[in-house]
Amino acid sequence: MKCSYVPRIRHPIHSIALVLGISASLLATTGEATDLSIAGTANGSSAVLTVSDGYGGAIRSFTYRGKEYINVKDLGREMQSSVAFDYYKECYNPNEAGNNLHTPSQLLSWSNAGNVLSTFTNMAFWLAPGQQGVCGGGASSAVNTTVHSGLVFEKSVQFGANGVPNVLDYRVRYHLNESHGYAVFETLTAYLQPEFVDFFTFDPRTSTLSRLDMPTTCYDIVKCQYQGLPVIAATFPGHHAIGIYAPVPPTGSYGAYKRSQLHGADNFTKWNAVYVESPTTAGTVYERQLKVPFGTVEEVTNAMRAITGVPLIPVFRFYGLNDHFLTLTFSEPGSSYAFESTAFRVHASPQDSGMMALYRCYNAAAVDHFVSADPNCEGRLFEGTYGYVSSYARPGYEPLYRFYKNSISNHLTTTNYAEGINNGYAYEGVQGYAPMANY
DSSP: OOOOOOOOOOOOHHHHHHHHTSOSSOOOOOSSOOEEEEEEEETTEEEEEEEEGGGTTOEEEEEETTEEOBOOSSTTOSEEEEEEETTOBGGGOEESSBOTTSOBOEEEEEEOGGGOEEEEEEEEESSOTTOBOSBOTTOSBOOOSSSEEEEEEEEEEEEEETTEEEEEEEEEEEEOOSOBSOEEEEEEEEEEOTTOOEEEEEETTTTEEEEOOOOEEEETTEEEEEESSOEEEEOTTSSSEEEEBOSSOOSSEEEEEEEOSSOGGGOEEEEEEEEEESOBOTTOEEEEEEEEEEESHHHHHHHHHHHTTOOOEEEEEEEETTEEEEESOTTSSOTTSEEEEEEEEEBSSOSSTTEEEEEEEEEGGGTEEEEESOTTGGGSEEEEEEEEEESSOOTTEEEEEEEEEGGGTEEEEESOHHHHHHTTOEEEEEEEEEEOSOO
């Protein structure tokens, strides 16, 4: 079906470039693509972020602790940004890296001065003129009549945010050259290697890490989930992870996606932060800041806490070997244990004289990890301190119930009294009162 399309006045790219104060001539690209990188150090390990003119200045590589994070099978992947206008979906869809016929966007300028990676790019439309694709808005093929959009996309990226070294401070600016009634800004997307199969959400208000299941098929064979909380993608069992947090919450959603039913490079996982705006005006700049923590799952969670101003420490709950294992370190339990939830939260230090410490204890003979208020661990092995909770009931705190199941020699500490009773555990009492949210 032929789409109805009213031609719009497009500002010539050279004029836009001159207004922005950058060279109107494109960067020279002869032979193989040229790379530009910045490097950082976090938690004693080096990280390198690399862009390429062969990918329109989009990030084609991010390595940390020897692990490559980014999937670059085609110009629709990478770590990059895009926008779609007027419900046309990919049929009017400027894309930072390039189009699906392997033509890169035009890289106008780039720099890594001061270890800050900066790029200006004339975004290519994802579809070439006349090409069919996944359309909306009454279109059946590309609405654009040119390969490049004339929309100049600007970004700056550096290591470190809010004093936290294992976070990318990522800032994007779309220099809008046309007016539109509706726009979907995919301000940042990271296409990841297919082994990043575990997805989690992090709730900044409650310091809660939760597993994110993706039962829905969004398109083709891609599973997805859209929701309002920051997303973390990780390898199993959590040694490599990367998340996204937006100080201004997305007006669309945070998204998580997984395609893992095929073999080889066609598989991928990804997350993004999407904003929906209506309308948008030519000559204006649409800008957003994103923060991208990386490391192990617990390092990413701790970074999320730091950049969101969250003081509470999550205690992760795992189950395996008939043992409820509560730990501050996500990757500690190993493959014999499955992550269940954030059990509760603790303070890093006493907030007042009504606080008490909770200790991690272990009965090796029974393979039973348990929580105790006794620093001597009730005669068992002391393994450390979780943190501090209230010794009495107060607003904003919830009781921690302790149970024991003799048949499997297993302790359970939970905020849900019914969980223990309904699963055949004997109630032992309240161990303290954990903070529910960040007050």
